[in-house]
Amino acid sequence: MAIQTNGLSLILRLKIGAQAAFSEVTRAIGEAGGDIIAVDIIHVGKDSVIRDVTVNVHNEDHREEVVRALRKRAGIEVINVSDRTFLVHLGGKIEVQGKMPVKNRDDLSRVYTPGVARVCEAIHEDPSKAFQLTIKRNTVAVVTDGTAVLGLGDIGPAAAMPVMEGKAMLFKQFAGVDAFPICLNTKDPDEIVQIVKAIAPGFGGINLEDISSPRCFEIEERLRKELDIPVFHDDQHGTAVVLLAGLLNAIQIVEKKMSDLRVVVTGIGAAGIASTKILQAAGVTNIVGVDRHGIIEAGKSYENPMWDWYAKHSNPESRTGTLADAIEGADVFIGVSGPGVLKVEHLKAMNRDPIVFAMANPVPEIAPEEAEPYVRIIATGRSDYPNQINNVLCFPGIFAGALRARASDINEEMKLAAAKAIADCIPRDQLNEQYIIPSVFNADVVKAVKQAVAEAAYATGVARRESPHAF
Numbered sequence: 001m002a003i004q005t006n007g008l009s010l011i012l013r014l015k016i017g018a019q020a021a022f023s024e025v026t027r028a029i030g031e032a033g034g035d036i037i038a039v040d041i042i043h044v045g046k047d048s049v050i051r052d053v054t055v056n057v058h059n060e061d062h063r064e065e066v067v068r069a070l071r072k073r074a075g076i077e078v079i080n081v082s083d084r085t086f087l088v089h090l091g092g093k094i095e096v097q098g099k100m101p102v103k104n105r106d107d108l109s110r111v112y113t114p115g116v117a118r119v120c121e122a123i124h125e126d127p128s129k130a131f132q133l134t135i136k137r138n139t140v141a142v143v144t145d146g147t148a149v150l151g152l153g154d155i156g157p158a159a160a161m162p163v164m165e166g167k168a169m170l171f172k173q174f175a176g177v178d179a180f181p182i183c184l185n186t187k188d189p190d191e192i193v194q195i196v197k198a199i200a201p202g203f204g205g206i207n208l209e210d211i212s213s214p215r216c217f218e219i220e221e222r223l224r225k226e227l228d229i230p231v232f233h234d235d236q237h238g239t240a241v242v243l244l245a246g247l248l249n250a251i252q253i254v255e256k257k258m259s260d261l262r263v264v265v266t267g268i269g270a271a272g273i274a275s276t277k278i279l280q281a282a283g284v285t286n287i288v289g290v291d292r293h294g295i296i297e298a299g300k301s302y303e304n305p306m307w308d309w310y311a312k313h314s315n316p317e318s319r320t321g322t323l324a325d326a327i328e329g330a331d332v333f334i335g336v337s338g339p340g341v342l343k344v345e346h347l348k349a350m351n352r353d354p355i356v357f358a359m360a361n362p363v364p365e366i367a368p369e370e371a372e373p374y375v376r377i378i379a380t381g382r383s384d385y386p387n388q389i390n391n392v393l394c395f396p397g398i399f400a401g402a403l404r405a406r407a408s409d410i411n412e413e414m415k416l417a418a419a420k421a422i423a424d425c426i427p428r429d430q431l432n433e434q435y436i437i438p439s440v441f442n443a444d445v446v447k448a449v450k451q452a453v454a455e456a457a458y459a460t461g462v463a464r465r466e467s468p469h470a471f
């Protein structure tokens with residue numbers, strides 16, 4: 001099996017002298033436990049050959065081990081070691097491009113002064129024309145304050161940029177939606193609300209990303225009320241939608257009903273709370289939440305207002321204690337917390353045919369290899385395992401549908417329609433334990449989600465574009 005790398009894949013530039021055969025290189029890398037992915041010749045000289053060898057390694061220590069093993073061999077010189085993941089980030093991952101070249105003065109006077117002035121005046125007279133005459137119709141702001149970046153925590157706005165650029169890239173590639181990363185150097189909810197409202201005129205939608213709880217709830221709620229374009233906190237609703245899609249399919253395989261499930265959610269933050277709410281809307285009644293301190297106890301008061309809500313709306317059997325107490329007899333484990341939270345002993349205590357969605361990124365609550373012998377279905381948030389439950393399956397299509405309908409909001413009906421559309425991308429006869437959720441690269445997903453979301457926008461009266469046809 002290929003090494004799981006957390007993205008650590010190297011390109012080693014090697015000068016191999018006449019006295020060393022290439023088999024020396026493969027042996028040295030193999031003995032150090034590296035996994036060769038590709039080999040290229042860069043230059044052939046009289047006495048030596050320069051090759052680029054692409055190698056997967058486990059981690060940074062392992063990288064050093066592989067390099068050391070090569071350096072020990074006579075006739076092999078390591079000229080350079082580059083990390084392929086860093087290479088794709090050099091200079092950032094996205095750029096802005098004009099839709100037409102400006103070739104002469106005539107073009108210039110249309111796209112810019114003086115022609116542009118008439119277009120500005122037209123929008124001044126009728127602000128809704130911004131949707132026709134500017135990028136607003138197809139553009140989303142991906143806004144973060146860098147406080148809950150993946151499972152890495154509060155790493156700040158600059159360090160959050162690679163994730164936000166990645167989201168923007170995926171918006172464009174999967175749904176043709178233009179998106180800008182906007183990383184804010186403030187954690188103050190009032191200030192974030194004010195800034196987002198102030199930049200909103202140029203955007204058709206706001207995708208909030210990686211803002212920690214409980215601030216994310218207030219920020220989203222206020223912006224939804226105060227703006228007339230859709231505001232969607234991806235970590236809450238994107239996650240919840242894709243999770244529901246996966247669960248709708250998983251329960252068909254294990255032949256269980258939503259209303260009979262016992263579900264444990266760990267990580268009662270943005271993703272955990274929204275996931276709980278969508279599961280309840282889908283008919284699940286027995287959900288127990290667990291955070292760092294243990295089970296969220298029924299009826300208890302908590303300082304965190306969302307945990308207070310949770311305590312009133314979950315844990316019908318009034319369980320107390322730790323994850324071990326919560327998971328006894330559970331059918332489903334939903335992890336949106338951090339690495340390594342779930343142990344094999346926990347899996348052994350679950351009901352028959354356990355379903356485990358270990359969705360913390362980049363390192364899940366349990367490694368699929370470790371869980372597999374004890375569960376019927378395992379899914380993670382990562383691209384390098386089967387059953388990827390990640391909000392990327394949802395946010396491109398959901399915004400594409402909302403923008404298509406020029407929706408003022410992304411409401412519950414639109415989210416449920418998206419979940420159902422994702423689940424239905426897998427034909428019933430193809431469902432199996434390794435295939436409960438369609439691939440991110442399945443082109444049907446965005447199409448189906450866009451269509452279902454736009455239709456739901458019209459059905460619920462939030463669409464502002466006249467023609468509901470021809471999505």
Ligand SMILES: NC(=O)c1ccc[n+]([C@@H]2O[C@H](COP(=O)([O-])OP(=O)(O)OC[C@H]3O[C@@H](n4cnc5c(N)ncnc54)[C@H](O)[C@@H]3O)[C@@H](O)[C@H]2O)c1
Pocket residue numbers: 148149150151152210211212213234235236238239266267268269270271272290291292293335336337338339341359360361362380381382389390391392
């Ligand atoms: N697969 C996906 O699509 C997807 C989507 C969103 C979030 N996530 C992942 O879910 C995790 C949480 O994201 P979020 O946006 O909800 O963050 P958040 O900061 O809003 O919430 C995280 C919660 O998890 C709790 N937590 C952290 N470590 C824990 C532990 N060891 N045991 C119990 N609770 C713990 C925190 O106390 C907090 O309440 C991250 O790892 C993130 O990458 C995955």
Ligand SMILES: O=C(O)C[C@H](O)C(=O)O
Pocket residue numbers: 149150151163210234235360361381390391392
């Ligand atoms: O960014 C991802 O891969 C998914 C999600 O938004 C997360 O924060 O983990």
Ligand SMILES: [Mg+2]
Pocket residue numbers: 150209210234235
């Ligand atoms: Mg996120």
